[in-house]
Amino acid sequence: MTILLDGGPRMRRDEFRLLRDLVNKRSGMFFDDTSFFVFERRLRERAKVLEIGDFSAYYQYLRFHPRGPEELEEAIDALVTNETYFFREEYQLRAFSEDILPRLHEQASRAHRRRLVIWSAGCSTGEEVYTLAILVLRSKLFVGWDVRVFGNDISRRVLGIARRGVYPRHSFRAMPSQYDEYFEPDPSGRRVIEPVRSLCQFGHFNLMERERASILGRVDAVFCRNVLIYFDAASRKTVIDGFYERLQPGGYLMLGHSESLLHVSTAFELAHLSADMVYRRPLAAVSLPPPSGRGSEDVR
Amino acid sequence: MISADDGTEARREEALAMRDGALDGARLVALLADEDWRVRKQAAESATARLAEPRVMELLLEALLQPDDVGLRNAAVEALARADARDAGRVAGALGQALSRAEPAARKFLAAALVGGAESGLVTLAELAGVEDVMTASAAVEALATLAWRGVESAAVQEVLVAVLARPEPVLRLAAIDGLVACNAIVPAAALRDVLADPITRTSAARLLARAGGEEGLALLLEMLGRPRERADAALALAHRSAPPLGSEPDELARIGEALRALDDEAIASLASAFRSSSVEDGRRLARLALEVGELRLLPAVVELGARAELDGRSRTALVELGPRTTDPLLDIVEARTSDEPRIAAWALEAAAELTALVTSPMPSTLARITTLARQLAETGDDVARRAAAAVLDRAEPARSRRSSRPAPPSDELEVLLSSDDPSHRASALDALVAVESTERIERVALALTDEDERVQLAALRALARARSADAAAAAVRVSRVALGSELDSVRAEATATLSSLGAFHEEPRLGELLTLTADPSPRVVIAALRALELAGLHAGEDARAGLVDAALDRCLEHADPEVVKEALLPVGHGAREATFARACRALGHPHWSVRVRAAEVLGRAPSRAGALEALEARAPLETDELVLRALAAGLANGSDRGEGA
Numbered sequence: 047m048t049i050l051l052d053g054g055p056r057m058r059r060d061e062f063r064l065l066r067d068l069v070n071k072r073s074g075m076f077f078d079d080t081s082f083f084v085f086e087r088r089l090r091e092r093a094k095v096l097e098i099g100d101f102s103a104y105y106q107y108l109r110f111h112p113r114g115p116e117e118l119e120e121a122i123d124a125l126v127t128n129e130t131y132f133f134r135e136e137y138q139l140r141a142f143s144e145d146i147l148p149r150l151h152e153q154a155s156r157a158h159r160r161r162l163v164i165w166s167a168g169c170s171t172g173e174e175v176y177t178l179a180i181l182v183l184r185s186k187l188f189v190g191w192d193v194r195v196f197g198n199d200i201s202r203r204v205l206g207i208a209r210r211g212v213y214p215r216h217s218f219r220a221m222p223s224q225y226d227e228y229f230e231p232d233p234s235g236r237r238v239i240e241p242v243r244s245l246c247q248f249g250h251f252n253l254m255e256r257e258r259a260s261i262l263g264r265v266d267a268v269f270c271r272n273v274l275i276y277f278d279a280a281s282r283k284t285v286i287d288g289f290y291e292r293l294q295p296g297g298y299l300m301l302g303h304s305e306s307l308l309h310v311s312t313a314f315e316l317a318h319l320s321a322d323m324v325y326r327r328p329l330a331a332v333s334l335p336p337p338s339g340r341g342s343e344d345v346r
Numbered sequence: 347m348i349s350a351d352d353g354t355e356a357r358r359e360e361a362l363a364m365r366d367g368a369l370d371g372a373r374l375v376a377l378l379a380d381e382d383w384r385v386r387k388q389a390a391e392s393a394t395a396r397l398a399e400p401r402v403m404e405l406l407l408e409a410l411l412q413p414d415d416v417g418l419r420n421a422a423v424e425a426l427a428r429a430d431a432r433d434a435g436r437v438a439g440a441l442g443q444a445l446s447r448a449e450p451a452a453r454k455f456l457a458a459a460l461v462g463g464a465e466s467g468l469v470t471l472a473e474l475a476g477v478e479d480v481m482t483a484s485a486a487v488e489a490l491a492t493l494a495w496r497g498v499e500s501a502a503v504q505e506v507l508v509a510v511l512a513r514p515e516p517v518l519r520l521a522a523i524d525g526l527v528a529c530n531a532i533v534p535a536a537a538l539r540d541v542l543a544d545p546i547t548r549t550s551a552a553r554l555l556a557r558a559g560g561e562e563g564l565a566l567l568l569e570m571l572g573r574p575r576e577r578a579d580a581a582l583a584l585a586h587r588s589a590p591p592l593g594s595e596p597d598e599l600a601r602i603g604e605a606l607r608a609l610d611d612e613a614i615a616s617l618a619s620a621f622r623s624s625s626v627e628d629g630r631r632l633a634r635l636a637l638e639v640g641e642l643r644l645l646p647a648v649v650e651l652g653a654r655a656e657l658d659g660r661s662r663t664a665l666v667e668l669g670p671r672t673t674d675p676l677l678d679i680v681e682a683r684t685s686d687e688p689r690i691a692a693w694a695l696e697a698a699a700e701l702t703a704l705v706t707s708p709m710p711s712t713l714a715r716i717t718t719l720a721r722q723l724a725e726t727g728d729d730v731a732r733r734a735a736a737a738v739l740d741r742a743e744p745a746r747s748r749r750s751s752r753p754a755p756p757s758d759e760l761e762v763l764l765s766s767d768d769p770s771h772r773a774s775a776l777d778a779l780v781a782v783e784s785t786e787r788i789e790r791v792a793l794a795l796t797d798e799d800e801r802v803q804l805a806a807l808r809a810l811a812r813a814r815s816a817d818a819a820a821a822a823v824r825v826s827r828v829a830l831g832s833e834l835d836s837v838r839a840e841a842t843a844t845l846s847s848l849g850a851f852h853e854e855p856r857l858g859e860l861l862t863l864t865a866d867p868s869p870r871v872v873i874a875a876l877r878a879l880e881l882a883g884l885h886a887g888e889d890a891r892a893g894l895v896d897a898a899l900d901r902c903l904e905h906a907d908p909e910v911v912k913e914a915l916l917p918v919g920h921g922a923r924e925a926t927f928a929r930a931c932r933a934l935g936h937p938h939w940s941v942r943v944r945a946a947e948v949l950g951r952a953p954s955r956a957g958a959l960e961a962l963e964a965r966a967p968l969e970t971d972e973l974v975l976r977a978l979a980a981g982l983a984n985g986s987d988r989g990e991g992a
Contacts, residue, residue, distance in 0.1 A: 115833070161786070192786050194793070202798045209767035233727075240725075244761035249796025261792050261825050 055093055057086040061101040065089065065121075068108055073122050073200055074254040074281030081125075088124040092117070123201040126276060130170045132177050132213070132221040135271065135303060141322040142267070143181045146298050150266045151187045153296050160191040163265040165292065167253055167285075168273035169197025172208025172246075173217055176238045178269065179245040180228045196262060198249045205248050211238035254281060256288040264294045271302040279309070286311045290327055299325040354382045361388035365395045371405050378409060378425075379418035386421045393425040397433040407444050410459060411452045419455060426459035438467040453477065454485035468493070472506045483510075484521050491525025504531045511537055516546040523550040535562040542566070548576065552583035563587075564598060568605045577613065578620035585631035603639030614643045621647035630658050637664035645675050653693040665697065666704070673698050673712060680719045688731035691723055699738045721762075729768055736763055736771045740778040764790065769799035776805035781814045785821045788813060792825040803829070804840050811844040823850045830859065835868030842871060846878035857884065857891060864898040869907040876902060876910070880917040896926055903929055908938035915941070919948030924956045931961035939971040946974060950981020959985045 057065075062082050070076050077085065093104045096117070108114045108121065133139055150162060162182065166175045175197035182188055182195065199205050214235040229236040251258040253273070268289045274282050289299055290313050299314060301307070307314055307325060314325040361377045364370075377389035396402045409415075409422035429437040441456050448456055457474050460467035467489070474486035487510055490503050503525075510522035511533075519541055526533055533554050541551040552570070555563050567587070570580035584602055606614070621629050621644070633651050636644035648665070651657050657665075665672060676698040683691040699716055716738065723735035763775030772794065782788055794806035807829060813822035826848070829841035842863055845851060851860045860882070863875035876899075884895050902914035911933065918930045933945035946965070949958040962981045969975050 192789075194789075196793060198796060205798050206767065209765075211765075211767070240762065240765075243765040246765060247790075247793045248798075249793060250798030251796050257828055257831055258796060261795050261828055263789055263792070 055090060055098075055100045055104075057082070057089070057101045061105060062086070064105050065101065065108075068105065068118070069122055069125065070278065070281070072118055073252055073276075074278070074284065075122065075126070075276040076278030076281065077125070077276075084125065089121055092121050092124055119201060120203075123203055126201075130173050131217045131219055132173045133225070134174065134177075134220060136220060136222075138271075138300060138303070138322060138324075139177065139181060141319045141324070142178075142298075142300065143185060145319040145322075146267065146324070147182065147185045147187055149296075150298075153294075154191075154266070162188050162191055162193045163263065164195045164267045165262060165265045165269070166195065166197040167268055167270040167289070169199050169204075169208060169248070170201075171204045171213075171217075172197055172211070172248065173213065174269060174271070175208065175246050175248070176211065176228075176242055179242045180225055182245065183228075183242060184225075193245050195246045196249065196265075197246065198251055198253070198259075200250070200252045202250060205250055208248050211243050212236070213238075253277075253285045253288065256284070256291065259288055259292060262292055265292050265297060266294055267298045267300065268293060269300045271300060272305070274301065274305055282310050287313075290314065293327040295327055295329045297327050299327070301325070354385060357382070357385045358388050361385055361392055364389065364392040369396070369399065369401060371401060374402070375405055375409060375418070378421040379415050381417075383417075386417055387424070390421045390425040390428070393422075394428045394430075397425075397429055397437060403436070403440050407440060410455050411444065411448055413449065413452065419452075423455050423459045434467070438470060441467065442470040442473075453479060453482035457482060457485035457489045460486075460489055468502060468506075475506055475510055480515050480517060483513075483515075483518055487518060487521040487525055491521070491528050504529060504533075507531070508533060508537050511541055516544060519544070519547045520550060523547060523554055526554055530557070532557055535560070535566050539566070542570070542576075545575070549579045549582070552576075552579040553586060556583040556587035564601070568601065571605050571609070574613070574616065577609075577616060581617050581620060581632060581635070582624065582628055585628070585635040599639055602635065603641065606636075606639060606641045606644075611643065614641070618644055618647040621651065626656050630656055630661065633657055634661045634664060637661055637668060640668060642668075642672060642675050645672065646679055649676070649679050649694045649697070650690055652697065653687075653690040666701065669704075670701060670712075673701050676701070677712075677715055677719060680723070684719070684723050684726060684731075688723060688726040688728040691719075692728075692731040692734035695719060695723060695738055696734050724762065724766075732766065732768055733770055733774075736766075736774050739763075740774065760790070764794065769797070769802050772797065772799070773801040773805040776802065776809045779809045779812060781812050782809060782818055782822070783814050785817050788818050788821040788825070792821075795825060795829055800834055800836060803832070803834070803837050807837070807840040807844045811847045813848065819848050823848050826850070827859075830863070835866070835870050838863075838866065838868065839870045839874040842874035842878055846874075846881050849882075851878050851882040851884070857894070860884070861894055861898045864902055869905070869910045872902060872905065872907075872910050873913045876913045876917060884917075892923060896923070899926060900929065903933065908936070908941045911936060911938075911941050912944040915944050915948050919952065927952070927955050928957055931957050934961055934965040939974055942969070942971065942974045943977045946977035946981050950977065950984050953981065953985030 059082075062085055065085060066077050066081070089101065089104065093099075093101065096104070096107065098104045098107060108118050111117070154161065164178050164182070166178060169175050175195050179193075179195040182193055197208060199208075212232045212234050218229075218236065228239055228242050230239055231237070249261075253259070253270075270285075270289065274285065277285060286299075286307060290311065293299065298317065313327070315328050317324050317326040357377060357380060360373075361380075364374055364377070374389060374393065377385055378393065380386050380389065393402055393406060397406075406422045406425055409418050410426065412419065426437050426441070438460060441460055444456060453474060457471060460471050460474075471486045471490050471493075475483050475490060477483050477486075487507065490506055493503055507522045507525045508531075510518055513519060513522075523541065527550070531554070535555060538551050538555050541547045542555065544551075552567070555567060564587075567580045567584050570576040571584075573580075606617075609617075617632075621632050624632060629651050633644075633648045633656075636648055648657070648661070652662075676694045679694040680691045680698065683694070695716070699720075702712055702716060720735045720738045723731050724739070726732060760775050760779070763771045766772055766775075776791060776794060779787075779791070782791060788810065791806050791809045794802050794809075797803055797806070807826060810822040810826055813819040823845060826841050826844045827850075829837055830845075832838050832841070842860075845856070850856050860875055860878055864872055864879070866872050866875065879895065879898070884891065899914055899918055902910050903918065905911055905914070915930055915933055918926055930945055930948050933941055934949070936942050936945065942965075946962065949955075949962055953959045953962070959982070962978050962985070966975070966978045966982070969978060
């Protein structure tokens with residue numbers, strides 16, 4: 047039994063379902079019944095901020111108040127654990143750096159294309175985006191190329207942190223010291239240096255919004271690690287299909303170490319690297335149905 | 347709110363009733379001494395109304411001169427001081443006579459009461475200004491100053507006040523100086539020498555000296571500049587002296603400049619401190635003086651004022667007139683202050699950049715220095731400074747381009763600014779793009795469409811509209827179409843405008859999208875779609891699309907928002923199809939006056955079109971709104987000029 051420390055509103059089961067369904071509809075994220083107490087505890091804080099006394103009223107606020115969409119974003123932000131740090135899951139990043147980047151360089155060069163775009167899907171506070179940019183710079187394979195590392199998230203709060211590029215000590219707990227040169231001191235911690243920042247851009251959209259994602263054009267690699275765990279099966283498929291659309295033929299998809307495409311998509315092939323296996327869009331592309339009845343054209 | 351509980355209201359009513367009728371002296375005094383200020387105030391007003399009665403005057407004088415009841419005394423002062431012209435002479439006379447029997451402590455109240463006496467009280471006040479008791483004399487001097495300020499016998503008053511300057515007591519001298527300043531007196535410099543020597547009165551006296559004009563006053567002030575303890579006061583006085591409405595002769599400014607240049611750096615630094623400790627107005631005047639005489643060692647202090655938005659237009663003009671010789675000193679300030687005081691550095695940078703922009707061929711080294719310093723400033727944690735740096739970098743680009751014979755490469759500054767955490771910088775970077783030539787640049791811009799900040803999204807759309815090459819334009823059209831699905835109506839409207847300017851709606855498949863946009867829930871989007879429709883010429887053709895376009899225009903003419911109706915009237919009025927044009931006539935009966943004005947204008951511009959003149963003529967007698975009537979008349983006049991109509 048959970049002992050509540052304050053006298054805030056209690057959530058009923060029907061309220062939990064309504065709120066959960068609303069979050070799912072807006073973001074594709076799904077929370078099963080075991081998330082009830084997380085919902086209650088974290089959304090109680092939001093209700094308190096708005097001085098709303100019960101969760102039914104909070105639901106109405108989310109649905110009908112002019113600030114409802116913004117508040118829903120805050121609610122989702124509160125529900126999702128945004129924990130990330132530099133060089134998270136380092137073994138995978140090593141594979142990216144030692145195997146994938148050279149392959150991407152070769153593929154692009156053969157196609158006479160001096161362009162590299164990497165997408166960190168669900169980038170949270172941005173550490174992954176900057177990590178990837180550092181690895182690209184350090185590889186020295188793409189000097190003089192048009193390089194972009196793009197990160198998106200549904201939360202404006204974390205995007206603001208990502209844009210500032212200043213991080214406290216705990217963000218560096220897994221980072222080898224050889225990368226220190228890419229940071230400079232800041233009163234609040236350490237700041238990503240300008241040559242890395244200038245490679246990075248951030249955007250605000252939901253991974254379910256495939257139309258909006260089409261603005262990215264074709265990308266060479268997608269990192270989506272420990273994000274899909276929040277999505278239900280149908281939403282997961284929508285998101286993965288969206289990645290497929292965005293990837294160049296031969297482009298790579300990196301998921302979290304506990305995630306797979308089993309029961310989600312058969313369009314990707316497995317690529318065997320020296321120390322890891324990742325997913326890749328085949329060089330001979332498979333067609334997917336277009337989203338929203340529009341044509342399947344891309345920006346590029 | 348007057349409480350009815352303690353009878354206050356009743357007593358106030360009683361005091362009011364005392365304005366006329368039989369006088370109950372004791373009761374009047376009791377009300378003047380009432381515990382409630384509202385009652386006392388009313389009693390004083392009633393007493394003023396009856397000053398012609400000797401008994402009332404007597405009662406007030408007694409009240410004035412008694413030492414015990416402060417409230418009663420003040421009420422009496424108020425009653426007497428409010429004496430109008432009719433009673434002033436009598437009051438002054440009575441107060442003058444009372445002077446001899448007044449205790450020293452009461453005399454000051456006599457002086458205060460004499461203010462209402464105007465020139466009648468002058469003699470008495472002059473006498474009181476000379477008494478030994480300082481408080482009484484001070485009250486008299488203040489009363490005289492009030493009279494002078496009111497324009498009463500200024501010359502006589504000033505004479506009395508100047509005489510007071512010779513008294514040894516600083517408090518009297520200060521009161522006299524304040525009085526002389528208040529009445530804009532011109533005091534001979536000789537009369538101020540002693541007061542200038544006294545540190546207590548020096549600052550105020552120096553202000554007075556600023557007005558003295560003439561060689562003697564200037565000489566005295568320049569002399570004071572050379573003395574450390576008097577320097578700041580002298581500088582301030584000179585600053586006031588040279589400012590409008592007095593102004594300084596050019597050679598006087600030259601002499602002031604010479605005197606300042608003769609000061610060593612330490613002396614100048616002490617003057618800079620005076621800037622900082624002065625009031626806003628004084629600081630402003632000091633800055634103006636420093637710039638007008640070209641004393642660049644005071645530039646840091648001027649810049650500090652500028653950063654606080656305290657420099658006036660004349661100072662800024664003076665800075666511009668100093669020209670390029672201030673650029674390097676300004677950039678030195680930028681360099682010195684970027685770390686610790688970025689906003690001050692930002693102001694100096696912007697000033698230097700503006701001065702450089704005025705030069706036809708700026709030195710490359712200056713441009714390079716500006717850019718380098720701007721980049722450093724862009725790295726600071728201060729939003730204002732970063733924004734200023736971004737603006738300077740944007741402006742620096744054209745100057746560099748003029749000097750370069752090669753096309754500018756993709757801008758590093760764009761990358762820096764697009765990666766800024768400040769959305770206004772990101773938006774500014776996009777707005778600064780003059781044209782977008784390449785698809786690579788389109789991609790950079792397109793990513794900004796996903797920005798969380800609406801301003802950045804809108805700036806991205808505006809930038810996309812500036813796509814120049816065919817490939818870039820095609821890419822811009824593709825991404826702008828995605829923006830049509832935005833939740834934000836501002837973005838949808840801007841995307842519509844972007845697509846319109848890129849010519850996207852000229853192509854067949856896009857017409858359906860455009861007509862759908864005319865049914866958007868947001869009037870803003872509908873208006874953008876209507877403009878695009880007209881720009882694409884879709885309102886004028888006679889082909890198969892005409893029916894669809896007309897249906898959309900009809901819908902817009904019935905829109906609840908009058909702005910949409912007004913916008914729809916334009917393509918309707920300019921269209922070639924007579925059936926469409928006839929719809930504009932109906933709008934003459936719209937409930938909103940501005941729609942009727944637009945309809946009258948549209949019809950009036952084409953009076954020969956089917957039914958236009960008739961509609962205007964039919965509406966005129968029914969119309970009551972002045973602006974609409976004017977538009978109808980103009981339309982009808984246009985028709986008769988052309989020989990149209992019956």
